Amino acid sequence: MRESEYYSVERRPIEVHTFGSGPKTVMIMAGVHGDETGGVDVVRALLDRLFQLPAGSFDGQRIVVIPCANPDGYAANTRQNANRIDLNRNFPDKTFGTGKKSKKFNGGKVAASEPETRAIMSVVAGYRPRVIISLHEALACVNYNGSCVRLARKISKATGLPVVGDIGYPCPGSMGNYYGLDKRVPVITLELPKEPIDVTEYAQMLLGIFGMDGECAPPG
Numbered sequence: 001m002r003e004s005e006y007y008s009v010e011r012r013p014i015e016v017h018t019f020g021s022g023p024k025t026v027m028i029m030a031g032v033h034g035d036e037t038g039g040v041d042v043v044r045a046l047l048d049r050l051f052q053l054p055a056g057s058f059d060g061q062r063i064v065v066i067p068c069a070n071p072d073g074y075a076a077n078t079r080q081n082a083n084r085i086d087l088n089r090n091f092p093d094k095t096f097g098t099g100k101k102s103k104k105f106n107g108g109k110v111a112a113s114e115p116e117t118r119a120i121m122s123v124v125a126g127y128r129p130r131v132i133i134s135l136h137e138a139l140a141c142v143n144y145n146g147s148c149v150r151l152a153r154k155i156s157k158a159t160g161l162p163v164v165g166d167i168g169y170p171c172p173g174s175m176g177n178y179y180g181l182d183k184r185v186p187v188i189t190l191e192l193p194k195e196p197i198d199v200t201e202y203a204q205m206l207l208g209i210f211g212m213d214g215e216c217a218p219p220g
Contacts, residue, residue, distance in 0.1 A: 006119035009082035012071035014119045019050050020058025027129035029066035032087050034073020038192045039135025043067045045203035064127050070116050089173035090117045093182050096173040107173040131186045139191035143167050145180025158205040
């Protein structure tokens, strides 16, 4: 099922796709930073595979997919949205507005001021995922916030990317801080490498993490 009730600053639709049903909900997304296009390619490849699966494949799981959370930034090839706000510094976590400010990491004056941020928050509130997987680039690691180190290690094993509990610098207003630490909804930030990747292989890996190809158990 596809929802199109969410829109960006410039009124581009923020697509939300759902597959399956049941209490075990996983949310996967990409394109929070519009110039990080590799993750969008991976999630779109994953969507293609999910659309091809028979309904019985989900086995009590629900998969919620946002292929591009910042469509204006994606269209302009910019990190920020059309208001020049870094969406991954715009979430209302306890540290919002603290730390060193710059144009690159501008989270805005008010938390959750951006329609894209509010769209993500609305989807999380509506579907209540057990874990959120957000694709970024290009730090080449599997970063985690909250109680999801076992899942991070599974993804690390599948991708060859190292597990990192601390990204190495403060991220006030980030989705990882807000959900993974404040709201206790575990967040995996899958940072793709700089080098070109096979998006179909990554999409297949994510299916494995969801337990849909018989290789990996679904995240608990």
